[in-house]
Amino acid sequence: xxxxxxxxxxxxxxxDLRDAVSRWQLWGLLGWQDILQRYRRSILxxxxxxxxxxVLVTALGLLYANLFKIEVGAFLxxxxxxxxFWTYISTTLNEGCSVFISAEGIIKQLDMPLSxxxxxxxxxxxxxxxxxxxxxxxxxxxxSVDIGLQTLAVIPGLALLALNSLWMMIVLGFAGARFxxxxxxxxSILQLAFFLTPIIWKPELLQGRTFILNANPFYHFIELVRAxxxxxxxxxxxxxxxxxxTLLGWAAALAVLSRYGRRLAYWL
Amino acid sequence: xxxxxxxxxxxxxxxxxxxxxxLRQTFQAVAGMSRIRHxxxxxxxxxALHNIDLAIREGDRVGLIGLNGAGKTTLLRTLAGVYKPxxxxxxxxxxxxxxxxxxxxxxxxxxxxxxxxxxxxxLGMSRQEIRQKLDDIAEFTELGEYLGxxxxxxSSGMLLxxxxxxxxxxxxxxxxxxEWIGVGDSHFLKKATARLRQFVNQxxxxxxxxxxxxxxxxxxxxxLLMNQGHxxxxxxxxxxxxxxxxxxxxxxxxxxxxxxxxxDVATSELVGQTPWFHFMAYGVFEAxxxxxxxxxxxxxxxxxFAKAVAEKDTHxxxxxxxxxxxFLPDFQRPAGWKLDRDSPLPVDFVPLPGKYLIxxxxxxxxxGSQAPDGLFLSEETLDGPxxxxxxxxxx
Numbered sequence: 001x002x003x004x005x006x007x008x009x010x011x012x013x014x015x016d017l018r019d020a021v022s023r024w025q026l027w028g029l030l031g032w033q034d035i036l037q038r039y040r041r042s043i044l045x046x047x048x049x050x051x052x053x054x055v056l057v058t059a060l061g062l063l064y065a066n067l068f069k070i071e072v073g074a075f076l077x078x079x080x081x082x083x084x085f086w087t088y089i090s091t092t093l094n095e096g097c098s099v100f101i102s103a104e105g106i107i108k109q110l111d112m113p114l115s116x117x118x119x120x121x122x123x124x125x126x127x128x129x130x131x132x133x134x135x136x137x138x139x140x141x142x143x144s145v146d147i148g149l150q151t152l153a154v155i156p157g158l159a160l161l162a163l164n165s166l167w168m169m170i171v172l173g174f175a176g177a178r179f180x181x182x183x184x185x186x187x188s189i190l191q192l193a194f195f196l197t198p199i200i201w202k203p204e205l206l207q208g209r210t211f212i213l214n215a216n217p218f219y220h221f222i223e224l225v226r227a228x229x230x231x232x233x234x235x236x237x238x239x240x241x242x243x244x245x246t247l248l249g250w251a252a253a254l255a256v257l258s259r260y261g262r263r264l265a266y267w268l
Numbered sequence: 269x270x271x272x273x274x275x276x277x278x279x280x281x282x283x284x285x286x287x288x289x290x291l292r293q294t295f296q297a298v299a300g301m302s303r304i305r306h307x308x309x310x311x312x313x314x315x316a317l318h319n320i321d322l323a324i325r326e327g328d329r330v331g332l333i334g335l336n337g338a339g340k341t342t343l344l345r346t347l348a349g350v351y352k353p354x355x356x357x358x359x360x361x362x363x364x365x366x367x368x369x370x371x372x373x374x375x376x377x378x379x380x381x382x383x384x385x386x387x388x389x390x391l392g393m394s395r396q397e398i399r400q401k402l403d404d405i406a407e408f409t410e411l412g413e414y415l416g417x418x419x420x421x422x423s424s425g426m427l428l429x430x431x432x433x434x435x436x437x438x439x440x441x442x443x444x445x446x447e448w449i450g451v452g453d454s455h456f457l458k459k460a461t462a463r464l465r466q467f468v469n470q471x472x473x474x475x476x477x478x479x480x481x482x483x484x485x486x487x488x489x490x491x492l493l494m495n496q497g498h499x500x501x502x503x504x505x506x507x508x509x510x511x512x513x514x515x516x517x518x519x520x521x522x523x524x525x526x527x528x529x530x531x532d533v534a535t536s537e538l539v540g541q542t543p544w545f546h547f548m549a550y551g552v553f554e555a556x557x558x559x560x561x562x563x564x565x566x567x568x569x570x571x572x573f574a575k576a577v578a579e580k581d582t583h584x585x586x587x588x589x590x591x592x593x594x595f596l597p598d599f600q601r602p603a604g605w606k607l608d609r610d611s612p613l614p615v616d617f618v619p620l621p622g623k624y625l626i627x628x629x630x631x632x633x634x635x636g637s638q639a640p641d642g643l644f645l646s647e648e649t650l651d652g653p654x655x656x657x658x659x660x661x662x663x
Contacts, residue, residue, distance in 0.1 A: 002349060002359070002361070003358070003359050003360075004352050004353055004358040005356070005357045006352075023389075025394060025395055026390060029385060029389055036377070036378070037377045040377040040418070105372055105373075106372065106390070108350055109345075109348070109366050109368050109369060109372055110348070111348055111349030111350055111366075263352075265350050265351055267284075
């Protein structure tokens with residue numbers, strides 16, 4: 001028995017998430033189709049993602065290593081990891097603003113868990129990330145990056161990153177559907193954040209002005225995965241900030257989902 | 269037990285990108301009359317469904333009729349759970365299949381087979397289920413080796429066949445359709461019609477919005493007439509269609525209200541008479557109360573109506589009701605209901621002594637219509653300050 005009323009229930013959000021998870025076959029396929037659609041009839045297919053990222057990272061690495069007068073062997077892996085994960089973060093945030101708008105057709109015809117669309121988009125971006133990770137493997141081999149047990153710390157890092165993308169997609173998706181100015185605002189913020197975050201420059205350049213780093217959530221997210229991959233360890237501050245954001249973010253996502261989930265179809 | 273129940277369900281759309289100034293100018297002219305509401309916050313909203321009470325039971329085949337913009341599609345989407353009620357409660361048990369756009373979710377670059385999986389999953393099937401039905405679906409489409417090709421290469425007919433085959437391969441308990449699905453060429457048509465029939469017959473409830481009377485007569489057992497977001501009548505399909513053809517979408521007859529005002533009709537219903545049938549066969553001639561403020565006793569002094577009744581001319585009598593009912597002072601207009609601007613003034617009507625007709629709110633006397641001698645038009649406050657109704661009093 002389905003009961004729909006004007007009153008919203010607190011457990012609606014959890015039910016929505018449960019239903020979305022149980023329909024993994026659907027969002028799994030939709031996510032794959034999104035990728036395939038982009039690269040159908042091309043010879044390299046989705047590996048164009050890998051190829052273009054490889055070229056970009058190599059060029060940027062060589063250029064900036066020269067500009068900053070740093071040894072290429074140390075700088076190229078740094079820029080590769082940073083750039084690949086930044087691409088993931090910024091793409092998910094940008095796409096998050098339109099995650100429900102682009103699913104309007106489905107939302108207006110089928111009563112489906114809303115978070116399913118976020119799962120689909122995150123999954124799609126994880127597939128792209130996986131293609132880009134091939135670049136990392138190549139870079140790691142060429143520059144003999146220090147890989148050991150500490151590298152395993154990247155696994156919880158990746159899990160946290162995915163978990164955070166989900167809530168961000170949900171929150172931004174609602175905001176973007178209701179206020180159409182959110183997408184360009186988010187776009188501009190991300191553009192700025194790219195330069196403020198140590199991706200194409202090393203944090204050491206700040207020479208002790210760590211406040212700029214610690215106040216930047218993007219820095220902590222990048223550090224969470226970059227440090228283990230480059231043979232370092234993740235600072236406690238980064239762990240703390242990311243965990244805190246995860247908890248707060250999910251609380252916000254659940255609140256938004258249960259409060260506005262029933263209104264979303266009206267906004268599209 | 270498969271069922272859908274609506275209790276006092278309203279659906280209101282917020283409008284965000286409207287030009288508020290323009291809207292205000294346009295709609296202040298019909299202040300209070302429009303379905304467009306201006307909230308104190310400056311928010312504009314449109315009420316698409318007004319306090320709908322409805323019970324659809326197992327076995328019901330409901331046809332939705334009404335003019336464009338009557339709220340048929342909104343009601344279907346509300347039944348599907350797409351639009352959650354702004355107020356009221358909707359209870360539904362049974363697996364629902366909304367078939368508003370059967371092409372939904374087709375990926376043009378993907379092959380026919382991939383699209384079968386895509387659409388199947390979208391409709392709630394699992395991969396295993398689809399695998400079991402794959403041969404049946406593939407065979408039905410007659411697309412053969414085309415199924416291995418991207419659907420971008422298909423003709424629109426082939427595309428429709430594919431979508432149709434997948435959509436009808438599920439077994440829903442409740443089917444919601446916005447117009448009957450039409451499928452391509454004549455050879456395929458027969459096969460598709462048979463499959464659609466079978467698909468519909470297997471379900472417990474069908475709700476079908478359509479502009480085709482013939483289709484509704486053929487497929488549906490019940491009919492719901494909507495107008496401006498209100499349910500005007502709900503009952504036997506033949507009755508409501510007949511009522512629609514005579515009264516149009518105007519809220520002049522509601523079987524529920526008629527039964528309530530005339531409890532004795534309920535007993536005649538036991539011997540197989542519907543309220544509409546009773547009204548047509550007896551009610552018109554018995555000066556009955558229609559239960560919505562239209563009392564046929566008010567027509568007693570009117571020569572046109574009296575003559576029609578005397579001659580047992582049902583059609584003329586009904587047309588007289590259509591012409592006069594909106595001007596009856598007690599007529600209960602549904603909230604926001606608007607009389608057509610070009611409806612003529614019933615200048616030759618003769619009311620009971622001491623009674624008068626009123627001009628419905630928002631109605632303007634059509635240009636060129638002349639009030640004959642003895643017809644007095646004056647502005648008076650009927651319902652308190654701020655709610656002036658113009659009164660046409662017959663002296």
